[in-house]
Amino acid sequence: MASPTLTTPAKGNAHSRMLGASLVSRLPGARATPLALERADNGLFLHWLAYMGLLVFGTWLLWQAGAND
Numbered sequence: 001m002a003s004p005t006l007t008t009p010a011k012g013n014a015h016s017r018m019l020g021a022s023l024v025s026r027l028p029g030a031r032a033t034p035l036a037l038e039r040a041d042n043g044l045f046l047h048w049l050a051y052m053g054l055l056v057f058g059t060w061l062l063w064q065a066g067a068n069d
Helices: 019-025 043-064
Strands: none
């Protein structure tokens, strides 16, 4: 069984006329080339892991500072 091929949508299709797609394409850095880490096999996981680590560390710091009172 042959796998389906992915094609790039043609300009002027319904997706490019969507408000959200239009806004996201105008974000700073939206057209930047991906970093080498992002192109790696586990790149997305490593970005997620770093983000979760920062959130956990920030939560721990707030707890130690007594922000839960």
